[in-house]
Amino acid sequence: MTPDSMAAAIREVLVAIAAEGAFAIAVPESVHIERPKNREHGDYATNIALTLAKPAGVAPRDLAQVIASRLDAVAGISSTEIAGPGFINIRLDSATQGELARSIVTQGASFGHNTALAGQTINVEFISANPTGPLHLGHTRWAAVGSAIANVLAAAGAKTASEFYINDRGVQMDKFGASVMAAAKGQRVPEDGYHGGYIIDLAAQINAEEPELLDLPEAEQLVGFREAAYKRQLHQQQQVLSLFQTHFDVWSSERALHDSDAVETGFAKLRAQGHVYVQDGATWLRTSDFGDDKDRVLIKADGEYTYFASDTAYFVNKRDRGFDICIYLLGADHHGYVNRLRAVAQCNGDDKTAAEVLIGQLVKITKGGQEVKLSKRAGNIVTLEDLVEEVGVDAARYSLIRYPVDSPLTLDLEVIAQRTNDNPVYYVQYAHARLASVLRNAADLNIDWLSAEFDPGLLSHERENELLGSLGEFPRIVASAAELREPHRIARYLEVLGGQYHRFYDACRVLPRGDEELTSEHIARLWLCAAARQTLANGLALLGVSAPERM
RNA sequence: GCCUCCGUAGCUCAGGGGAUAGAGCGCCGGUUUCCGGUACCGAAGGUCGCAGGUUCGAAUCCUGCCGGGGGCACCA
Structure with missing residues (x-):
């Protein structure tokens, strides 16, 4: 039950x-x-x-x-x-409780999935970086948390899409292109350009693969280098995110948004709702009607679209694509966007909850208790890739997900790289590996528990009861994690479950010892082990963390 | 000034109205003929920032205050 x-x-x-x-x-x-x-x-x-x-x-x-x-x-x-x-x-009664083990094993990978959010269509947008450089640590928390949120929403029955909005339009792109072009020609990178070492690498790569760019006239050359660098840098970001178990259903380009009629369509819709006006030569959206502290400019007096114009059109575009709720994961430095985006939703005729902004606090990195300054010059970690190299994908993802995003977070690189109890990810993964080992040993002993008679009433030990009780909580944990957009609840739950398992294991012998005869109790406990293993694996999968068979 | 997040054990942090406020680490003391000791058990450690309010019941919800982080562009 x-x-x-x-x-x-x-x-x-x-x-x-x-x-x-x-x-x-x-x-x-x-x-x-x-x-x-x-x-x-x-x-x-x-x-x-x-x-x-x-x-x-x-x-x-x-x-x-x-x-x-x-x-x-x-x-x-x-x-x-x-x-x-x-x-x-x-x-x-213990038989009723024990039946849960059978139910979990039968449901397999879908155990925990539920209908808490059934009928909702939700877009989760996160990272959305400029394609002008490697993803840095600031993006890493959103990569981990955003992908976990998307997983959890889907498990709760929502129709979900995770989306990366590529900021590929505007002067930053031109600066990026100019920087790479200068490097390719052996010239000084402009003062206001991009100066990282990766610019040199990109330039060298482009020179080798597209040498003809150097023969183009100056104006075309800039565009050529910009596009060549853009393509490669975006690809690099995609590679790293894939490595980081962060999958996007949609890569949406700001440039494509403008190239299509999405911006004009969006503005037309907002005009029809009566929230657009012209003043001092600029075109404004009257967001102050809906709680923003001032109105925002869509088109500047010089005719250029603002960044806010893109954001606005993009929101309308997402709604037109059928998303009931658009979730944004933004850093603490963007918290001013919250009211603005909600106001945009209302200008579009939606409820303000259609734009849901999750503001995350920044991550501080320490190593052995010493703060690590995020300085490339000092040779410290600055990119997502650096972090993964230092501690691995699982430890990085898990450590970033196990805290609520709105609380500031300090990660100690030494701690999260440790294979000890200091490090919750190993505690949980170890429980899974231990379980996998027991099931392997059972197979080695030719115990076919799956086809043997399972008497759930035999799972009456106090530790078995507690373990079953925790297993039964899993669907509710997934549902609340989805409703609250708080995947850390999954992680915390897995830590509790791992602990329950270790305590059960400590008190309850699962496999027959030596030449001991196989009993129904052994079988029942194997069912319980299989259920626990499945649940740990399902929870870790939601977090994008591996569930190792061996460690 | 306005907005926003945070304040819980020595440290890092969980606790979306419920019973005696928890975990890990650290500190002290234990546990193993045999399924993975990367485990388990026990002890010490708290005016949940302060003050009001709502409620049968508040760490949790509301108001005010104190302390700390971050933010307030016709930038991208």
Whole structure:
């Protein structure tokens, strides 16, 4: 029995009580079920009597008593008790609880998937860097968290697309092109250009692969180098992100947005809504109608589109592509965008929640307790690639995801590279590897637990009960992580689950020792192991972290 | 000035109204003939920044204050 089916069972009881009319209770849509921290309070507890009693004008404990006595008759519930002001504590019989292991093994990779967000179509945009250089550490948190959010939303039943908005338009691109061209010709890179060592490398690569560019007239040459460098730099970013287990469904180009009629279409829509006006020669969007502290310029007096114009048109474009909700992951330095984007949504005639902005705090890097200055000159880590080289993909992703994005974060490179308990990612992965090992050993012993008779009632040890209880929480954890856009909940859950498993393993022998005979208990425990392994693997997959068979 | 995030154990941090506030690290002390000890068990350690409010119940929601981070372009 899962928390969800428990909630459904309780709701049925409430419906029955309400129908009889003795208590004037309003049956709620959903019943809150929690897993008590204290084991003595049962497998599950509900506060339902507490919340319904006052409106119904009855004493909470009296109502609890009526509900509890009916729950006692529900199949799978072994006992109930009233506690404190009116909690109902519920215990399951171990066979009902143990059935969960079978259910998880049967569901396999889809265990944890749910329908919390079914029917929603959500766009998650993150990173969205200029293609003028390597992705740096600032982008790395969004790469990890953004991809995890997209995974989690999809697991919760939302139709989801992750999207990278390529900022390939504007003067930065020209500066980038000019810098590479100068380097290719052995000239000094312009003062306001890009100066990283990668510019030299790009120039050398382009000289080798497209030598004809050097023969072009000056004006065409700049465009040629800009485009050649753009193509290669974008490709480099895509390679690194792929390595970093960060997948994008859509790569959207700002330039393509302007080349198509999307900008004019978008503006026309906003004009029709009556939120565009001209003043001092510039074209403005009246965002202040919707909580922004001032109106924003779309087209400057000199006829140039602002960056905000692109953002606005892009939002309208995403909505036109069918996304109900557009999530943006932005750094703390962009928090001024929150009201602006919400206002754009409202100017477009949407609810302000159609534009959802997640603001992330910056990451501070330390090494052995010493702050690492993000300075290329000092030879320290500055790019996503550097971080991966230093600590690996799994450790980097996991460490970035396990904290809420709105809290500032300090990562110690020494700690997250360690293969010890200091490092939660190894604790979780180790639990998975240990589990995989037990299942491997079972196979070596020719124990075919999958086709053997499984008696779930044998999973009655306290540690088995706790492990099963945690396993049952997984779908709810995924659902809440999706609803709140907080994938760190998955990571924290996996740490708890890993701990539950280690404690179970410590107390409960799974495989027969030596020449000991195979019993039904061994089989039942193998089912539990398989369920735990599956759940850890599913959770890690949502985070884009590997679930190793061996470490 | 306005906006925004944060303030919980020595440190790094979890805790979307529930029962005795948790984890890891660090410190102290334990556990192994045999499934991976990268594990497990125990101890010490807290006025949840402060003050009000809402509630049967507040670390959690609301208001104010204090302290700290970040941001407030016809830049991209």
